[in-house]
Amino acid sequence: MKRQSGYRSEQLRTLSGGFVRRVAVGLIAWTVFFAVWLAAVDAFIAPRAADAISSACPWRSVSAEEAGLEDTVWFEGSLERTRITMISCYAAMLTEDRTLYGEASADARGTADALAAGRGEAAGADGAVESDAAAAVSGNSADEEIALQDSTAAADGAESDGMGFNSGATHEFRSSSSSDDAIVTEALESLDESAENALFEEACSALETSPSAVRVESPRSQEQSRQMWNEIYYADGHMEYRDLQVYDFVRSLRLPAAMLVYLAGASVVVGFALSWLTRCFGSLFDAMEVLFSKRSDGPELPRELAPTARALADLRRARDDAEQAALAAEQRKNELVAYLAHDIRTPLTSIVGYLTLLAEAPDMPETQRARYAQVALDRSYRLEAMMEEFFEITRYNLSSIPIERQHFDAALLCRQVADEFYPSAQARSIDIEVRTEEPLECFADAEKVSRVLNNLLKNAVAYADGESTVVVSARREEALASDADGNRDAKSAALVVEVENQGREISPERLQAIFEKFYREDGARSTQGGGAGLGLAIAREIARAHGGELTARSVEGRTTFTLRIPA
Known part of the structure; x- marks a missing residue:
């Protein structure tokens, strides 16, 4: 379980790391591409789109009465500066012509x-003055359509707002030198308003334009106007x-729109990462299908699923081992049934034969009749023992072993079980020695422990050398056990029973197999000297049901079975 948990943790780390890595790399690449694409759009596509949209907006004209700019402070100031500039250009022309x-x-x-x-007498003023005069004229009074086109071109070519379009177009008339405007301003201070207006109209006429074609500087402080309108004042x-x-x-x-495009691209990146996860899970499902269908050929899992591949390999090996063990157990069980069926036929035939003789010869001598009856009775007992073994197999396969604990003297139990085997041991000149302290209090299922000892002594006497000694020892051991917090300070007691005999040495491989169901160490077909091969298997299950263990060791012909259960 811990190993599988380690595989799961490693696999989760691998998949999460791969997913995060793919999402991060994809988002970085998409961000770089998006930034380049957005810069290209702002540089080439957005200005053309802005020009196309703004060109579709028609110009509308508002009369002076509707505009109502006479009393507007900013307009009066801008108009005054425009007049001074125009008069400066006109005065410069007069000084030269x-x-x-x-x-x-x-x-x-x-x-x-x-x-x-x-x-003063500054030289080269002709070119500068003529240039300023040409810049000051925005249109020809004789051709209003050309003046309107010039105004539109000036508005479209002014300062950009970020999409290649001017939302607050202004045009300023300036002379070549700000000092000229200052001189003209001083000269105009002596004139009244009507004279200044007449001089401005005269300057417009001289510059071949009219007041209706001369633009005035727009109010740069009106942010809303600049955002919502494109305006030209005259x-x-x-x-x-x-x-x-x-x-x-x-705009x-x-x-x-940019955020939506970026999020759409990010969603595509995450979608690709999720599709990678989906492919990984698809490969995993295919591998699981192969595992459960017990096919040998399976899909090769990607590198990211290496922990899962190792876990599946372990499961496949465990499945194969379990199947092999089940097949071996089934084979041994079938062999046992065949052996018992063969052996049952032998005593049954003897019983039928002897009883037939007794029935057919009523005048048989009494001694011979008694001998035939005893043989038939012995064969009947043997047949009964075989049937008990069949019932033992059924009980072992269909139910678990119940444990009913009680206090009893384990030393007395060992002596009672040893006394039961005294006749069979004496028949082979084998001594049974019990070594234990008395009394030996124990809290366990006395009947089940007696059954374990019975099976162990039965094997010990059956496979011990003639004229040897079988030793049964029992003792109580105190040990430190771990409590719920993992601290080894809780004392626990255990009953340890050992059964030792001198006989044929058992190899380590057979020591692992003798506790399996239906295993018979001698491998003989006849059950005359052995049982069904369930005795040690049941003994071990009884020990485990008590929370203990049954082990065996064999060194130089001395075989020892050790029962250890909580006492």
């Missing part, structure tokens, strides 16, 4: 003079926007 300078208004020329004075107060709720909804599904 004297033809335009002559046609400009007095306010524009004053601003240009202030800018020229502030900038200097005349109107705005353009597109609804990105569908885009944001799709919100990125994390759940």
Whole structure:
């Protein structure tokens, strides 16, 4: 049982370790693959999907009255910065182009003079000013469709939010130098609002655009607006926007979708590990089927089931040994039945023959009649003994041996059993010597112990050399026994009875076989000198029923049987 438990523990460790190892390796490989795949999706697929979704969202225009941005603080500030930038670009053009300078208004020329004075005689301003002017113009007033396309392109090409799309597009008009804006701001401080508006419209006209096409910086502080809308504000107060709720909804599904894909892959990994366990159990069931069907060819178990393979090999060997033992016992039993049937026929024939003679010869002499009657009576006793052996076989095979303990004197019991064998021992000039202390109190089944002694003395007298001595000894031994906690401090008493004779030496192999059922040490067919081969087997079962043991040893012809039972 302990060995099987060790196999089970080892097998559980092997299977659990293999399962965990396969799951861990699979999850690591899947995690690496998933990370690479997710990076590729973010780099190549997600931006194109975002562009496709955002392009499907139409732009909508809101008039200045509907937008209502006149009194909005951020719009006023952004509009003021945009105006200053536009006027700075216009003043820079005036300082370089004297033809335009002559046609400009007095306010524009004053601003240009202030800018020229502030900038000095710096060289190379033509290219920078023209570049700033071109960057400031977002569309042509004569072609509104081109201006709208430019606005859309600027919004789509702005800063990305993580899926390749801008959710808060802004466009800023800046001159080539922030110092120019500062100079223009100082120059405009002397103008009133109407003059500044007129100068801004003049700058727009000079730059070939209109206030409705000039974009104003968007409010970067409105997070919700940047998340839900894509907006463009213009200097005349109107705005353009597109609804990105569908885009944001799709974008919100990125994390759940990634988690679902990862969990699906992890489930596949665990499924493969479970399929490995299933294959192992399938191989185990096939091996068990082969074991129970008693076939010799069986499936080879995988390496992970090596402990189970060893356990099954042990079970197969135990099964084969048990079958061989059962076959041997059955064979011995069949032989015994045949032997007894043959031997029963002999005394029965003698009984019938002698009784026939007595019946057919009524005038037979009295001495001869008495002799024939005695022979028939002896054969009848022998036949009765054989029938008793048959009943003994039946009782031994169909029921266990009941034990009924009582207090008795073991020394007296040994002497009584020895006296019963005195006639048969004297017939062979054998002495029976009893060595025991008196009294020898014992608590056991006296009848069963007497039966054990009877069987032992019967064998000892039958197989002892002529004119030898059979020694029966009995004693009480005290020993330390282990209690329930495993401590060897509890005293226990045992009755030890030994029966020793001098005769033929028994080999170690035969010493193991003499306690088996239907075994007869002499191997003879005739039962004239022996019984059915159950005496020692029953004696050993009686000892074990008492919680003891019956053993035998044979050294140089001296054979000793030792009975040890709790007293």
